[in-house]
Amino acid sequence: MSRTELLLQELRDAGRALGRARRHAAALALAIAISGGIALPIFSIRPAGDIPPVAAGQGQVRRLLVGHWPAGWGTTVETPAQNAGVLASRDLLRTFAALAVAMACATVAALVLSSAAARRREVALRAAVGAGPTKVLWETALEAGLLGVMAVCGLAAIALVTGAATSATRPELLRSWLLLRPGVAALAVGLVAPTLALLLFAPLAALPAASWRLAPTLAAAHSTAPPAEGSLRHALAIGQLAAALSLLIGAGLLLRASEARRSNDAARQEAASPALASRASLWEVAAPGDAPRRATFYGALLQRLANLPGVGAASVASPGTWVGQGAEGSLVFTCPRCANGGIGTPIAWTQAQHHLVGPGFFATLGVAPVRGRELSPQDAHVAVINRSFEAHFQGVVDPIGQFVRIGATGDWYRIVGVVADVRAPGIGASLGMQPAVYLPLLEYAPLTADVVVSSGARPAGGTQAAVQAAIAEAGALRAAPRGTLRAGLARLAAPLAWLGGAMLALAGAVLLLALHGVSAVAIDDVRRRRRELAVRSALGADPLRIVASVLARGLWTVLAGAAWATEGAILVAWLLQRTSPAMRVFDVRIYAGALAIVCAVALVASLIAVRAALGVEPREALAED
Amino acid sequence: MTPLIRLEGVGKVFRDGSLATRALSDIDLEIAPGEYVAVAGPSGCGKTTLLSLLGLLDRPSQGTYLLHGRATAQLSAGERARIRNRQIGFIFQSFNLIGDLSVGDNVALPLKYGGVRRGERRRRAAEALDRVGMIDRAEQFPAQLSGGQQQRVAVARAIVGRPPLLLADEPTGNLDSANGAAVIELIRELHVEGAAVVMVTHDPRYAGLADREIHLFDGRIVHDDRAPGSEGDVAH
Ligand SMILES: Nc1ncnc2c1ncn2[C@@H]1O[C@H](COP(=O)(O)OP(=O)(O)OP(=O)(O)O)[C@@H](O)[C@H]1O
Ligand SMILES: [Mg+2]
Numbered sequence: 001m002s003r004t005e006l007l008l009q010e011l012r013d014a015g016r017a018l019g020r021a022r023r024h025a026a027a028l029a030l031a032i033a034i035s036g037g038i039a040l041p042i043f044s045i046r047p048a049g050d051i052p053p054v055a056a057g058q059g060q061v062r063r064l065l066v067g068h069w070p071a072g073w074g075t076t077v078e079t080p081a082q083n084a085g086v087l088a089s090r091d092l093l094r095t096f097a098a099l100a101v102a103m104a105c106a107t108v109a110a111l112v113l114s115s116a117a118a119r120r121r122e123v124a125l126r127a128a129v130g131a132g133p134t135k136v137l138w139e140t141a142l143e144a145g146l147l148g149v150m151a152v153c154g155l156a157a158i159a160l161v162t163g164a165a166t167s168a169t170r171p172e173l174l175r176s177w178l179l180l181r182p183g184v185a186a187l188a189v190g191l192v193a194p195t196l197a198l199l200l201f202a203p204l205a206a207l208p209a210a211s212w213r214l215a216p217t218l219a220a221a222h223s224t225a226p227p228a229e230g231s232l233r234h235a236l237a238i239g240q241l242a243a244a245l246s247l248l249i250g251a252g253l254l255l256r257a258s259e260a261r262r263s264n265d266a267a268r269q270e271a272a273s274p275a276l277a278s279r280a281s282l283w284e285v286a287a288p289g290d291a292p293r294r295a296t297f298y299g300a301l302l303q304r305l306a307n308l309p310g311v312g313a314a315s316v317a318s319p320g321t322w323v324g325q326g327a328e329g330s331l332v333f334t335c336p337r338c339a340n341g342g343i344g345t346p347i348a349w350t351q352a353q354h355h356l357v358g359p360g361f362f363a364t365l366g367v368a369p370v371r372g373r374e375l376s377p378q379d380a381h382v383a384v385i386n387r388s389f390e391a392h393f394q395g396v397v398d399p400i401g402q403f404v405r406i407g408a409t410g411d412w413y414r415i416v417g418v419v420a421d422v423r424a425p426g427i428g429a430s431l432g433m434q435p436a437v438y439l440p441l442l443e444y445a446p447l448t449a450d451v452v453v454s455s456g457a458r459p460a461g462g463t464q465a466a467v468q469a470a471i472a473e474a475g476a477l478r479a480a481p482r483g484t485l486r487a488g489l490a491r492l493a494a495p496l497a498w499l500g501g502a503m504l505a506l507a508g509a510v511l512l513l514a515l516h517g518v519s520a521v522a523i524d525d526v527r528r529r530r531r532e533l534a535v536r537s538a539l540g541a542d543p544l545r546i547v548a549s550v551l552a553r554g555l556w557t558v559l560a561g562a563a564w565a566t567e568g569a570i571l572v573a574w575l576l577q578r579t580s581p582a583m584r585v586f587d588v589r590i591y592a593g594a595l596a597i598v599c600a601v602a603l604v605a606s607l608i609a610v611r612a613a614l615g616v617e618p619r620e621a622l623a624e625d
Numbered sequence: 626m627t628p629l630i631r632l633e634g635v636g637k638v639f640r641d642g643s644l645a646t647r648a649l650s651d652i653d654l655e656i657a658p659g660e661y662v663a664v665a666g667p668s669g670c671g672k673t674t675l676l677s678l679l680g681l682l683d684r685p686s687q688g689t690y691l692l693h694g695r696a697t698a699q700l701s702a703g704e705r706a707r708i709r710n711r712q713i714g715f716i717f718q719s720f721n722l723i724g725d726l727s728v729g730d731n732v733a734l735p736l737k738y739g740g741v742r743r744g745e746r747r748r749r750a751a752e753a754l755d756r757v758g759m760i761d762r763a764e765q766f767p768a769q770l771s772g773g774q775q776q777r778v779a780v781a782r783a784i785v786g787r788p789p790l791l792l793a794d795e796p797t798g799n800l801d802s803a804n805g806a807a808v809i810e811l812i813r814e815l816h817v818e819g820a821a822v823v824m825v826t827h828d829p830r831y832a833g834l835a836d837r838e839i840h841l842f843d844g845r846i847v848h849d850d851r852a853p854g855s856e857g858d859v860a861h
Contacts, residue, residue, distance in 0.1 A: 009743060020725045122723050128682055129782070130710020130738040132703035210702045212684045215677035218721055 014142040021115065025147055027516055028111045032151035034509055035104030036190040037158025041166050042097040043186035045090050089495050093502055095575060096247060100506045101189065103243045106236045107513045108196060113233060114524060116204040124208045124217040133210035140205045155190070169501070171494030230524065234557065237521045240514035241561030245598045246568030247507035252590035253576055254500030258493055277482035278451045278464075279319060280471050294445035299377075301474040302358060305453060308466050312454040315361040318446055322365060322485065323492060324422040324434065327354050331437060333404040334412075337396045350392050353434055354406065356441040356449075357384070362419050364452045365485075372400045372417030379440045383413040386421050389435035404437055413439060450482065515601050518557055522550060522609030547610050554606030558599055565598075627694040629790060629821050630656040630679060635688035637674050637844075648674040649844045652688070656823065658789065661816045663832040664825045666841035672825040673718060673794055675841070679823060680715050680792045681705045710738050714783030714820075716793040720775040722767040728778050729754070729763035735786045753781040757811060773804035780811055791815055793824040797831065809834065 018025045123136055208217055282294050298316055305314035331352040338348050359377045362369065374384055383404055393399045403412040441449065451471060455463035464481055471479040482488060573585035637649040648671045656662055664672050677683040678690060681697060690697045692708065700708070722731050733750040741749070754760045757777040767775055776799060783791060793812060797805030809831050816822045826832050840848035
């Protein structure tokens with residue numbers, strides 16, 4: 001017989017062996033495919049080079065601030081939704097994908113263990129009739145190889161689908177900066193599981209053949225796994241349930257947060273609706289030192305806009321102010337009766353965002369002053385603060401009439417009003433209580449500004465064009481339309497919902513793995529007790545008692561999984577809070593809902609085992625061996 | 626003539642944690658090629674253990690085991706497997722058929738590991754099955770057979786490679802007297818064809834068919850028709 005003929009025959013035998021263990025092999029291939037199929041696309045997500053500055057250039061804003069503002073203003077510009085948010089989203093997604101991959105690897109390990117256990121006796125018997133360890137190793141390696149090929153095909157298919165789904169559903173904010181290009185890391189993570197499986201599958205199964213002690217294995221009445229192996233598999237199933245529960249909770253929290261954010265912003269949107277924004281850049285027309293010329297430009301622009309038909313209100317502000325993005329730095333303020341560590345001090349210090357706003361900015365946005373007033377065209381050296389800043393006055397001092405100073409030296413600004421907090425809805429934005437101070441834009445006219453217009457009842461499209469025309473007429477060479485506020489807010493909020501959806505999909509995949517893991521453990525349990533169950537039912541045991549005993553074990557698994565999931569949920573909550581500080585992470589309804597879903601899955605898994613238990617035919621089971 | 630099997634001071638101790646069970650002690654035994662030996666003794670006296678040692682399925686705790694005059698202690702797992710394949714046929718107390726394989730494939734398994742090509746394998750498996758009267762069941766699976774039928778398949782598997790040594794552990798233990806007699810007759814035919822047979826049996830009728838009877842008690846040989854070392858005429 002030629003070598004190729006022999007190899008073909010052995011391959012056919014391996015195929016037949018896989019066919020006999022097809023449920024096992026299919027589950028193994030699927031677990032490998034799922035883990036690789038998830039890992040490959042998600043770990044391929046990379047920013048496409050440097051994150052480019054937003055249309056009018058954050059770099060320009062920074063230069064403007066450093067070059068023009070009074071001493072002590074030393075700041076950097078953070079636009080969280082645009083960079084930190086993107087990276088945070090990616091890291092979050094990677095963390096959860098890694099969790100899903102770990103669970104798939106656990107499934108692979110459990111399947112390899114159980115298949116090795118199931119085959120222990122068969123392999124011992126093959127060895128008894130003359131198969132040496134090399135032969136058994138070769139046979140199992142061939143099987144593993146075939147399985148690997150199947151798994152890699154599945155992996156490629158799943159990776160294509162998940163990759164296409166990821167890139168098709170990606171929100172606009174993430175689209176421009178992330179590419180799906182598999183790198184070394186992605187390939188490494190995606191292929192770790194298959195390699196592990198191949199490495200484990202072959203030698204583990206061949207172990208009995210290499211041992212001197214075939215006799216005890218052959219004498220054992222049944223092919224049973226040692227108790228330690230059973231406990232290990234049980235522990236893995238518990239881990240899968242815990243991971244699925246944690247992911248479900250995370251997905252729920254994210255989706256809920258994006259929902260809550262939407263309804264929070266609704267009020268703002270309704271008041272301002274349909275408000276439009278454009279970004280005007282004066283970089284080419286007025287150099288950094290030419291502040292008076294820019295101030296004239298903004299004054300003329302506001303005049304022009306107010307006279308446009310259909311425009312209810314119009315204003316300008318430094319870039320990102322309308323979503324709470326801006327420069328951040330230290331700030332000194334007077335507070336005659338404030339206590340600082342028990343010591344009364346006339347001045348205090350805090351970290352705060354700085355913004356520049358034109359007259360009528362908050363009215364245009366629909367944010368009413370809580371106390372005092374907002375800025376007017378004649379204002380100089382005055383400031384408006386937000387509610388979070390107001391809290392620093394400790395309720396003992398009226399902030400109106402107090403002074404703030406930017407940095408350790410510089411001019412003092414008198415506080416004339418307090419407004420509600422304006423927050424960015426996106427992930428990665430500093431959503432917490434961020435103190436902010438608003439200074440008059442006409443006093444320190446920036447090179448770049450957002451133009452905000454409330455167009456009343458008129459259709460947004462026509463007004464947008466009119467606004468663009470007005471900005472151009474006023475003398476700006478570059479003006480980028482930013483669309484309606486509603487669209488802008490939705491754009492920023494989209495990654496949160498998308499991440500929630502992605503996490504839900506990952507949770508679904510892990511839940512599927514957990515369903516398999518729990519049912520496999522339960523079925524193994526039934527198989528081990530096959531003879532016992534047969535004897536019991538031959539002696540007239542009530543089938544209900546058998547059902548109850550199988551279900552009890554399933555319930556036990558869920559409870560243990562839930563106990564572990566508390567740790568997982570705390571980790572998930574911590575990660576989410578790092579990414580999105582204002583997120584509410586303790587939500588009883590979501591926790592209970594996720595637990596209910598996991599319980600339902602475990603119940604289904606146990607019922608599968610119950611079916612197997614009730615299917616035990618006393619006559620057949622007792623006739624075996 | 627070199628004895629086929631030679632045991633010198635062989636003992637076997639099973640250790641299970643702190644618990645040690647002495648299954649065999651101080652066994653000295655020689656078996657000539659072509660000899661037919663019956664092993665008897667009460668339950669738990671070590672008969673299966675002795676057969677496992679002879680069949681290279683386990684290793685002795687003390688003493689040496691020479692097969693064809695060659696020490697077995699230093700053999701690698703691969704060499705042991707080759708010896709089991711070429712020289713030993715084993716009939717287990719519990720039949721030990723592979724449930725996933727058809728009757729025909731079960732019987733052909735030793736040939737497969739012996740490197741026999743497929744067509745030849747089929748032919749010889751059919752021949753062995755024919756001898757045990759199971760040829761019409763070749764496509765069935767073990768679970769579909771009765772106990773006696775499974776035992777006959779196990780016998781077919783043991784004889785398919787024509788091994789010079791046949792080890793049978795209570796081959797009739799699970800069978801009625803008609804089936805039992807048929808299996809014993811098969812084993813006797815093999816012996817007549819030249820194979821050495823070591824058979825564990827409780828049945829004095831079958832033990833009487835052997836050339837030589839050995840009695841084990843509490844892990845020791847308490848009676849041997851022929852003292853070790855003496856040459857005897859092997860009756861056919
Ligand atoms: N794997 C094992 N671990 C521990 N003790 C064992 C093992 N196998 C056998 N024994 C012990 O060794 C002794 C001999 O067992 P063995 O199976 O050889 O008896 P036997 O003569 O074949 O009995 P039977 O006629 O009932 O088959 C018994 O006391 C048994 O408990
Ligand atoms: Mg025995």
